[in-house]
Amino acid sequence: MRPIYNFNAGPAVLPSEVLLQIQEELLDLQGTGLSILEISHRSKEYEKINGETQQLLKELLNIPLDYEVLFMQGGASTQFAMVPMNFLLAGSVASYVYSGTWAGKAIAEAQKIGQVAIVASSESSNFRKLPALDNMKVPPGTAYIHLTSNETIAGTQYKNFVDTGSIPLIADMSSDILSRSIDVSDFALIYAGAQKNLGPSGVTVVIARRELLQRISAPIPDIMNYRIHADSRSLYHTPPVFAVYIVNLVLKWIQANGGVRGVENRNRAKADLIYYAIDDSDGFYSGLADRDSRSLMNVTFRTSNEELEKHFLLESERNGFVGLKGHRDAGHLRASIYNGVTYEQCKALKEFMIDFQKRFG
Template identity: 65%
Template sequence: MAKRAYNFNAGPAALPLEVLQKAQEQLVEYQGIGMSIMEISHRSSQYEQLNEETQSLMKELFGIPDGYKVLFLQGGGSTQFAMIPMNFLKAGKTAAYVHTGSWADKALKEAKLFGETAVVASSEADKFTKIPDLSGLQLGENTAYLHITSNETIEGSQYQQYPDTGSVPLIVDMSSDILSRPVDISKFAMIYAGAQKNLGPSGVTVVILREDMLEDLPKNIPTMLKYEIHAKNNSLYNTPPVYSVYMVNLVLKWIKENGGLEAMERRNREKADLIYQAIDGSGGFYSGVVDPAYRSIMNITFRMKDEELEKKFVKESEANGFVGLKGHRSVGGLRASTYNAVPYEACKALAEFMADFQKRNS
């Protein structure tokens, strides 16, 4: 096989080589049934077994307690931005949002279409280089829920701890860092994540929903946008993204075989440290965007002294087999996304390339 690229794409992102090889092996025929997993009915016993097994793996790996549903939906995290207020923001209530960057902003804008919202904390004044301190956050009795974005993929910040919201439901977008570290699921009323960063390919969105959130929901929501419908039908109300769920299944098995979330977090911190050390040890040639206390271990953002040098860096990195290091078009700069499936060797190679580039361009 030809040498694989060093894939630092932000999403769709790197998948484990072992997972891709297993999928290749089973592409034409799945478990002796004479056809591909992409061809079977979602009402078949084979797919129902896959659906159940994938839910069980998610519960096992993430430590999801009883009283939660695991759903496999479509439309990406962006559809969840609208589904959440449609289902949970009732008249007379206010949806609270913490504004930490681009994706938090998108979620907030969608919620404003459906009811009253309030930004209860923001890092906009710090140009989204920090996560606001929520330790003293006070939420009113009329608060429908608090929404946060666990990891800002574009800006490169990440919550190091989650707030205690008491009786107010805490809802979190974990699209960029789900399964990258252990989390106390009991803190949350809902967790959601597009799969295309840490879980598998695009096409499926995982929703982990506390069952009491399904009580007394509005009746005027379109059927496909009702959590209640998907929960009652075990994510099989309509044709699910069968192949994407299958790939999530393989990724979850890979995580389990490689030590679970504790091992993932250890490896992720080791990988991120390689690149942050290259940034911090460069004497200012590279500069990290985010305050060190809030740096993401999934999306490492950095800048150089001018855009022309950054363009040269991107061009040379691509020529050396690195992919996806250009920052998001909305903020510019540089970004290395080091999700679970990105190998340590790729991060080591990037750190070495950064040192060499600095030597040649100082």
């Protein structure tokens, strides 16, 4: 079989070692004689997986002791609603950074719950660059500040964050969690859909400061209440057992391959390869994102005309490259190079891009 190079934006590539372990254990989980797909979420086997996965995350991200790790369903889209439902009380305002499509979706959900202020925006640049965080106009009575750390569609990513003082900082890190080192204590709550760097779709990780959860007083359904899930150790209702199990395997893979620091070094080297092919092309390729805002996870770019891009996609698919078509909101081309994408795959893409330029430039 020809090699397949998976650059899909999500659900995204999983490490081959993890896929092989899933295959090996699928019919018999650790000698139980049962598949992970059919064990009870109340069984000691799953309780062990649940607790171990929480502990692995705490170790890999150096999560402080006063934080909870939750496994939830519904993806980041559910979190867009849950955050304001839990924390946007009557008389307060939620402050949002408008950095792109996903931040916009979070804003739209919050506006259905209560008052929202846009404290920084890059809409005027068509989200090619990130809005600055150091001069946000935060209104009095702000319950929290929300930002999106990486915008997959435009291909932009915050390199540094801002000290928000006593105002809780909440971040959607769905597309770059565990791709680089962060200081979790900078945030009151982090949420991340798993299907980029953590595992498959179906589970969302939430990392929340315990003190923030104690503030929840809004009369909301239990299923939407973070504190209920924390008190139940993410076992309030049937969890996404299979997805959590795969997250467990991915975290062990990260741990065995240099931890978050090792992943970050590889991700920078991978991104450098593709950005080099863009920047050294004498204008044949051009990046969509401002250079200072470029993402290490989603490399967005274009060629000089639409017909050439169609031909690029056709030839890339013939050569085994999958998922290089840009999102419909931005168009053009995109290579998503999450943790499971290898250096060798990125090198192959760089070489294909250079060869394509030689033939059609």
